[in-house]
Amino acid sequence: MRASRGVRTPKAFVKPVLAAVFGASLALAAVPSFAADSGKITIMVGGITKLIYLPAKLTEQLGYFKDEGLNVELLSQPAGVDAENELLAGAVQAVVGFYDHSIDLQSKGKEVEAITIFGQVPGEVELVNAKSRDTIKSMADIKGKTLGVTGLGASTNFLTQYLAAKHGITSAQFSVLPVGADNTFIAAMKQNRIDAGMTTEPTASRLINTGDAAVLVDMRTLKGxxxxxxxxxxASSLYVQRAWADTHKEEATKLARAFVKTLKYIRTHSAAEITEKMPKDYYANNKALYLQAMQNSLPMFSPDGRMPKDGPETVLKVLAAFNPNVKGKHIDLSKTYTNAFVDAANVPK
Structure with missing residues (x-):
């Protein structure tokens, strides 16, 4: 018997098919990747125990995610820049991190927007090592010094460079060391690996209480x-890829509503009442100190989740002063945030 011959595809048919496949591949490549729509929303927090990001865990503790019918998983990365990378990779649907990432990412062609604002101020504190207090009286004295930040490209790094630039000091005149947050930041300070560094509560209060550091620049209040x-x-906010928000309006509105309820809870309850809602392991074996840090942090939070007037312009000014990604670039601030979901969340169901 003769072996049967394979079916031959006409050449005239091959080119159109290949063109169609190639075109489809390009189209898929242009679509942002998202974690699979399993019904679960994964939120990466840039350091979940930091009080600047308090609304993330507090919302979970108060049961507001469940009240909205949401299945939310909170994960933590010590630096906001790492959380941002998880979002862009499509591993998570949202990030609780600093709003300034939305501006920085737009300069790189990435469309990300903040949909709920948690903090009206950074909540950051530049601390000076106790052993350097006599030589570092202000940011004007940091030439030749080593300054700690949570990570390279993190918001703490942006702000550190800006504060130095205000005193005419370039980034080449001091060293930046990424030391993370919480215990790793404390260790770097106690081991004298950094002369000063930027951190948040409750880490700041822990170092001040032990006498290992003192406040150099305080951005926990509006005045400071x-x-x-x-x-x-x-600063602290919930941000997502705009394409996700556009295709998940219901989920985005429910997230905004849950967080707005939490911000209202923060505004109407005492530091002691809020502390009681938090996991005990957040106290770091010192509930009184955590309560003090909580009290220091309450003024920073937004009352309603909306973007404060002229806030984006201030953030852009800080980034454009030194960040090569942003400097000289046209940034459409209207695309870096939206109040639409917060506004919708404030409408009674």
């Missing part, structure tokens, strides 16, 4: 922030 940066500086 205006003095340091020249205006309100919207």
């Amino acid at each position: 922030t205006v003095d340091a940066l020249g205006g309100a500086y919207p």
Whole structure:
């Protein structure tokens, strides 16, 4: 018997098919990747125990995600820049991190928007090592010094460079060391690996209480922030890829509603009442100190989740002063945030 011959495809048919496949591949490549729509929303927090990101865990503790019918998983990365990378890779649907990432990412062609603002100010504190207090009286004294940040490209790094630039000091005149947050930051300070560094509560209060550090620049309050940066500086926020928000409006509105309820809870309850809602392991074996840090942090939070007026302009000014990604670039601030979901969340169901 003769072996049967394979079916031959006409050449005239091959080119159109290949063109169609190639075109489809290009189209798929242009679509942002998202974690699979399993019904679960995964949120990466840039350091879940930091009080600047308090609304993330507090919302879970208060049961507001469940009240909205949401299945939310909270994960943690010590630096906001790492959380941002998880979002862009499509591994998570949202990030609780600093709003300034939305501006930085737009300069790189990435469309990300903040849909709920948690903090009207950075909540960051530049601390000086106790052993360097006599030589570092202000940011004007940091030439030749080593300054700690949570990570290279993180918001703490942006702000550190800006505060130095205000005193005419370039990034080449001091060293930046990524030391993470919480215990790793404390260790770097106690081991004298950094002369000063930027951190948040409750880490700041822990180091101040033990006498290992003192406040150099305080951006936990609106006044301190205006003095340091020249205006309100919207910081901690919930941000997502715009394409995800456009295709998941219901979920985005429910997330905004849950967080707005939490911000209202923060505004109407005492530091002690809020502390009681938090996991005990957040106290770091010192509930009284955590309560003090909580009290220090409450003024930073937004009352309603909306972007503060002129806030984006202040953030852009800070980034454009030194960040090569942003400097000289046209940034459409209207595409870096939206109040639409918060506004919808404030409408009674």
